[in-house]
Amino acid sequence: MTIQKSKELYARALPLMPGGVNSPVRACKSVNAVPLFIERAKGDQIIDADGNTYIDYICSWGPDILGHGDPEIIEAVKKACDRGLTFGACHKGEIELTGLIRTHMPSMEMMRLVNSGTEAVMSAVRAARGYTGRDKIIKFEGCYHGHSDGLLVKAGSGLLTAAVPDSAGVPKGCTEGTLLANYNDEQSVKDLFEQYGNDIAALIVEPCAANMGVVPPKEHFLQFLREITSAYGTVLIFDEVITGFRLSLGGAQQYYGVYPDMTTLGKIVGGGMPLAVYGGKKEVMECVAPLGSVYQAGTLSGNPIAVSAGIAAIRALEKRENAYQLLEEKSRKLASAMQLSGMNVNRVGSIMTAFFTDQTVTDYRSAKSADTAQYAEYWSYLLENGIYTAPSQFEAMFVSLAHSDEDIEATCKVIAAFHHQS
Numbered sequence: 260m261t262i263q264k265s266k267e268l269y270a271r272a273l274p275l276m277p278g279g280v281n282s283p284v285r286a287c288k289s290v291n292a293v294p295l296f297i298e299r300a301k302g303d304q305i306i307d308a309d310g311n312t313y314i315d316y317i318c319s320w321g322p323d324i325l326g327h328g329d330p331e332i333i334e335a336v337k338k339a340c341d342r343g344l345t346f347g348a349c350h351k352g353e354i355e356l357t358g359l360i361r362t363h364m365p366s367m368e369m370m371r372l373v374n375s376g377t378e379a380v381m382s383a384v385r386a387a388r389g390y391t392g393r394d395k396i397i398k399f400e401g402c403y404h405g406h407s408d409g410l411l412v413k414a415g416s417g418l419l420t421a422a423v424p425d426s427a428g429v430p431k432g433c434t435e436g437t438l439l440a441n442y443n444d445e446q447s448v449k450d451l452f453e454q455y456g457n458d459i460a461a462l463i464v465e466p467c468a469a470n471m472g473v474v475p476p477k478e479h480f481l482q483f484l485r486e487i488t489s490a491y492g493t494v495l496i497f498d499e500v501i502t503g504f505r506l507s508l509g510g511a512q513q514y515y516g517v518y519p520d521m522t523t524l525g526k527i528v529g530g531g532m533p534l535a536v537y538g539g540k541k542e543v544m545e546c547v548a549p550l551g552s553v554y555q556a557g558t559l560s561g562n563p564i565a566v567s568a569g570i571a572a573i574r575a576l577e578k579r580e581n582a583y584q585l586l587e588e589k590s591r592k593l594a595s596a597m598q599l600s601g602m603n604v605n606r607v608g609s610i611m612t613a614f615f616t617d618q619t620v621t622d623y624r625s626a627k628s629a630d631t632a633q634y635a636e637y638w639s640y641l642l643e644n645g646i647y648t649a650p651s652q653f654e655a656m657f658v659s660l661a662h663s664d665e666d667i668e669a670t671c672k673v674i675a676a677f678h679h680q681s
């Protein structure tokens with residue numbers, strides 16, 4: 260296997276973009292590798308510039324739950340293109356998409372379409388602050404909510420591997436109102452509410468954390484968050500940018516049966532195009548301009564191409580019989596293969612992480628105990644054997660409906676052989 264062309268492209272990219280990339284984790288720094296340049300992708304396969312084919316378990320970091328280039332999404336996008344790329348005006352598709360979302364997620368009474376998960380979270384937090392008239396928010400260590408100033412504190416993911424706890428360029432004032440709690444630790448949340456209770460506008464959480472690797476909520480944890488936020492009049496925000504349409508059509512809230520005041524969606528909801536959503540309780544969303552005084556806008560918001568992709572993705576998921584059961588079965592096989600090889604796996608539905616640590620991973624601290632050098636070795640081994648996974652210990656492995664049983668089997672065999680090697 261040669262990656263000569265990727266190396267050449269990387270050399271050309273380096274002087275043009277910081278690290279040669281448009282998002283840090285793609286730089287493959289934490290696994291000491293050259294990023295692969297992708298030529299095309301189809302189904303569960305991704306093909307690099309040198310013509311190497313891999314089974315892809317990144318799936319664009321979540322959006323491609325139907326696999327790459329789902330024919331129905333491609334068809335919908337082509338049709339939408341013929342009608343025009345952007346209008347900067349209202350169109351019927353917006354009603355169809357928001358209606359579909361509300362059907363599957365009744366807690367989203369009213370919503371706004373935006374362009375990225377970062378923007379969705381930033382706007383949801385602003386709406387919660389506007390609604391409550393309070394400034395402080397609670398987030399959990401290791402949860403990632405996009406790269407807006409106020410949320411770049413102990414934010415997991417790319418930041419975790421880079422060992423940069425906070426970003427430069429974020430004024431102190433921006434994070435002053437951000438209080439940190441420990442994931443799965445009720446006491447840490449209680450302490451914050453006891454001290455700051457009536458100043459806390461919102462509590463934001465990944466209902467199943469997936470940006471410090473996959474860390475499921477302990478039993479009753481989400482219910483506890485629901486109860487304490489209600490008691491203090493704090494807006495509970497579930498950041499379902501990964502889990503929305505991933506754990507079920509109704510997201511993590513349906514999967515766990517705990518319903519937030521507000522929700523952010525991204526990734527799958529855009530069907531592979533840049534689209535995200537924030538929304539929730541009518542009385543909160545009615546604070547958003549032009550109804551209310553919380554300002555939020557977007558030139559390309561509700562872009563007709565992205566909206567058409569989102570609609571097609573959700574419709575395709577609705578149509579597939581047993582979609583989530585199939586995802587569960589495929590994913591269970593992979594997780595079993597890892598466990599048989601002695602790996603420490605956290606899995607919920609079709610997202611999972613093998614942590615190179617003996618500790619049970621329940622929060623940021625236990626996640627950080629993982630041996631990233633060992634992960635790097637595992638990652639390289641998988642890649643050499645045609646399996647493309649996240650170049651970081653603190654990311655999820657994503658399974659799609661396009662992952663064929665043969666490819667899952669082949670992957671399990673490769674994983675099993677890693678055990679024999681080491």
Ligand SMILES: *Cc1c(COP(=O)(O)O)cnc(C)c1O
Pocket residue numbers: 374375376377378380403404405406465470498499500501525526535
């Ligand atoms: C990916 C992600 C975001 C940010 O979304 P972008 O579209 O990358 O800005 C926010 N929250 C969670 C939970 C995510 O996984």
